[in-house]
Amino acid sequence: MLNSVFDCEVLIVGAGPVGLATALSLLAQCVNVRIIDDMPVRHATPRASSIHARTLELLAPFGVSDRLVAYAQPIRQTLFFDVQGQEILRRQLRAIDSQYPAQQSLQQGHAEWMIAEQLLARGVDVQATTRCTDLVQNAEGIVVTVESDAGTSALRCRYLVGADGARSTVRKLCDVRMVGEDYPERWIVGELVIEHTGVLTDTHILFGPDRPALTFPLDGAIMFFTILRAGELPEAQPGPANPDHVLQMYYATFGAYPRLAHRVPDVPWSGHFLMHKCCLFDGFNWTLILTVPDRTAVRTAYIRQLDLAALVWLNARVRIVLAVGDAFAWNAHRPTLYVVRPDGYIAFRCDAAAGQLPDVNRLSAWLIENFAGSLRTDSVAP
Ligand SMILES: Cc1cc2nc3c(=O)[nH]c(=O)nc-3n(C[C@H](O)[C@H](O)[C@H](O)COP(=O)(O)OP(=O)(O)OC[C@H]3O[C@@H](n4cnc5c(N)ncnc54)[C@H](O)[C@@H]3O)c2cc1C
Incomplete structure (x- = not known):
């Protein structure tokens, strides 16, 4: 009290x-x-x-991890490149025995x-x-x-x-x-929007002639890090970086290797969401399950549409789960959206038209039809 x-x-x-x-x-x-x-x-x-498995495991009891994962880009692997830009090592990242096995980029x-x-x-x-x-x-x-x-x-x-x-x-x-004490190195970091045809899933680490450089995949962008040499860009101060400086350093590192710069993965990734390890129904939250053959079919903007539609009508008690690969084969022939009630029963199902994702308008229409009369504007805590 x-x-x-x-x-x-x-x-x-x-x-x-x-x-x-x-x-x-x-x-x-x-x-x-x-x-x-x-x-x-x-x-x-x-x-x-990046968010790692342990962080997600710790946040899971509070109903936030599935939503974080739905927005994040899973990192498939880390590729290491030598001073000639040749790949010297490839490390797959899905070996952890966890409900959240992939490192997630967010x-x-x-x-x-x-x-x-x-x-x-x-x-x-x-x-x-x-x-x-x-x-x-x-x-x-x-x-x-x-x-x-x-x-x-x-x-x-x-x-x-x-x-x-x-x-x-x-x-x-x-x-x-x-x-x-502080490390003596000065790092420069920037988010670079790039043109590409798929969803990026690899981290790149380049051991260049005078410094390492790294890129992490984001949705429609890459996160770029490198170390400034002593005396380089003396005008750069701690705090927000000048975008021109970030680009200059990107071209000085990855940009020196045309094969590596603004690189697109060769094959789309079809990972497996471990449905059997995931406790989907917790008695409190509604769960939106989107089953898709592979993660690369889903952009963040689509997830955001789903999330916004559901948040309003389900009083924010909503989790989003992407069921990739196995679950797709298990239950649906096309990308399918399910709304699962807090008690575990499927309340709504919407299959996608050929070559598309399920229509968010159909979800909105169903939510309005069923919840318009019960929308509460006060606190949503039970
Ligand atoms: C450029 C950059 C890149 C990074 N990259 C990585 C990475 O790749 N991986 C990684 O693990 N970490 C990374 N970090 C570090 C990561 O951001 C920090 O570890 C993390 O933010 C620490 O979280 P925090 O909640 O302790 O503090 P913060 O995120 O710093 O949050 C503290 C909050 O307190 C507020 N605040 C401060 N003083 C007061 C006050 N007197 N009254 C009220 N509010 C106040 C601040 O505004 C701020 O919102 C990076 C950091 C930077 C700057």
Whole structure:
């Protein structure tokens, strides 16, 4: 029971991946939680671009992992190239015995808004443009000074979580020193939109003559990393990179090998989603299952259409699962969309026309017909 002295049981400062996941986990344990962040919106600049199996396993109980996977690009393999641009090693990445066996490529910003949406669905909104500037601890709890557009105010909480990143204000206010030091190398990172005919699924690592360079596949783009040599681009400062600098470094590394630059995989990948390991029906969420012969047929924009249609009418209690390969052969002759009720029964099925994906308008029409009368606009938490 929350004492009226407190504004919340736990205040989380920082809505990056650590703060958001902490909030989700505490909510699942019925803890009264608030989360603030000094940014007006989530970061749009490229940051982490991959999610690993263990992270997804840890987020799965909170109903967010299947949605993350539905939006992500599975990474099929990592290819290593030598100084001549010859392939020297190929490492398949689907060997982990996990419900989420593939490494998934997904921009950190996308993952953050999906977790934030999940929080919102459970009644907690990130309080944006709200900066923690000071704190005082006493025997009962903590009084935190915050600054926002509304001015300066105090938030009282029993516990405070400092999830405000590498330069954490909370850490400094608690007088905790950062142990260690920065690496001397300067990295430059950028997201490059490229023209291609399929969906990219490979990571490339190039051991060039004077530095390594890496690309990760994204939806319609690649994430590019390389190290700047000493004295190179002296005007480049920590923070958002100049796009011209990113392109210049891309051409200086992968661009020097025409066979590697803006490269398209030879064959489409038909991976296997391990249906039998996946607990699809959890008694709380509705599940949208899209069965497809291979992942390359599905673009993020299509998933987004499905997600938006379902989020509105199913009160955000919705998970999206891509059933690739095995499941396709198991149950459908064409790409098929199922809506599965929280109790595990199929409520709706829509087969695709030849050569197409299931029509999202048919899903919307069915949702409207069945849920228009029951749409709730208040909290969706059970
Ligand atoms: C260019 C780049 C590339 C990266 N690539 C990778 C990668 O490939 N793989 C990988 O694993 N990691 C990568 N990272 C690191 C990854 O982004 C961080 O590890 C991750 O963001 C840390 O998460 P966090 O939640 O601890 O902190 P953050 O994501 O930094 O979030 C902290 C939040 O707190 C807010 N905040 C700060 N101070 C206050 C305050 N006083 N009051 C309120 N809010 C505050 C900030 O605005 C921010 O939103 C990369 C980082 C960068 C910059």
